[in-house]
Amino acid sequence: MTESPGLRERKKRRTRQALIEAAVRLFERKGFEHVTVAEIAEAAEVSTRTFFLHFQTKEDVLFANADVRIDLALQAVAERRAEERFPEVLVRAMEQMIANSWDSDLTSGLAALRVRLAESAPVLQARLSQLYVTAQTELARALHQAYPDELDPIAAAALVGAMVGAVSAATLASLRRGDSPEGVRNAMRQAVDLVVCCHHRAN
Structure with a gap:
């Protein structure tokens, strides 16, 4: 069954928020310079490709x-x-x-x-x-x-x-x-x- 536009948008927002929260935890624990995009994606339980659908760089998460x-x-x-x-x-x-x-x-x-x-x-x-x-x-x-x-x-x-x-x-x-x-x-x-x-x- 095809997802409705509203459901897709809510899932997109949840994924984006999960990436932000994962990045915050990692940056707090390890420091900005020592965290990779792959680590943020893994912590949010998504692929690196999914990360790049939402943010171009890891600093973009902070802004x-x-x-x-x-x-x-x-x-x-x-x-x-x-x-x-x-x-x-x-x-x-x-x-x-x-x-x-x-x-x-x-x-x-x-x-x-x-x-x-x-x-x-x-x-x-x-x-x-x-x-x-x-x-x-x-x-x-x-x-x-x-x-x-x-x-x-x-x-x-x-x-x-x-x-x-x-x-x-x-x-x-x-x-x-x-x-x-x-x-x-x-x-x-x-x-x-x-x-x-x-x-x-x-x-």
């Missing part, structure tokens, strides 16, 4: 939800209401990411592990930097295109850079302090509020 966060932010800009000003849209974009895409990273320990491993693994540091640049570039472009009469490319890039940079820095500090998932989310929201406050003062 499994990064694209989701960017997509949520871009969606918030695309779905802006006619009366919304750009600061409100940017805040809503950040809130979408905080509320809807960080939960599994925080509760699984993936976010905290990512921070610890990045401190000693240059390849992960480079990947983090790449993701931040990509997120800022795409969101700044979307915000400028949404408000071309109010934000030129430089202003949009500066505003998004301030917001993403503040949230990222607060997240890292909170994770390094060992805060609970809710504590990390509160730190993110505090960073958003601080940037908004500074923006209002400047204007």
Whole structure:
């Protein structure tokens, strides 16, 4: 009997999550550099080929939800209401990411592990930097295109850079302090509020 699309999608999500959980356990125990893709696949009880259907490299497992966060932010800009000003849209974009895409990273320990491993693994540091640049570039472009009469490319890039940079820095500090998932989310929201406050003062 042929599986329904819904069943296939649920199995795909379960396999992906199993790979993430297996990688987290192995990275915690052996360190990032000493774990192979084959070991992750074996621990998740799937083939190496199946691993590569979900992730291109083992570092991709640590950043499994990064694209989701960017997509949520871009969606918030695309779905802006006619009366919304750009600061409100940017805040809503950040809130979408905080509320809807960080939960599994925080509760699984993936976010905290990512921070610890990045401190000693240059390849992960480079990947983090790449993701931040990509997120800022795409969101700044979307915000400028949404408000071309109010934000030129430089202003949009500066505003998004301030917001993403503040949230990222607060997240890292909170994770390094060992805060609970809710504590990390509160730190993110505090960073958003601080940037908004500074923006209002400047204007």
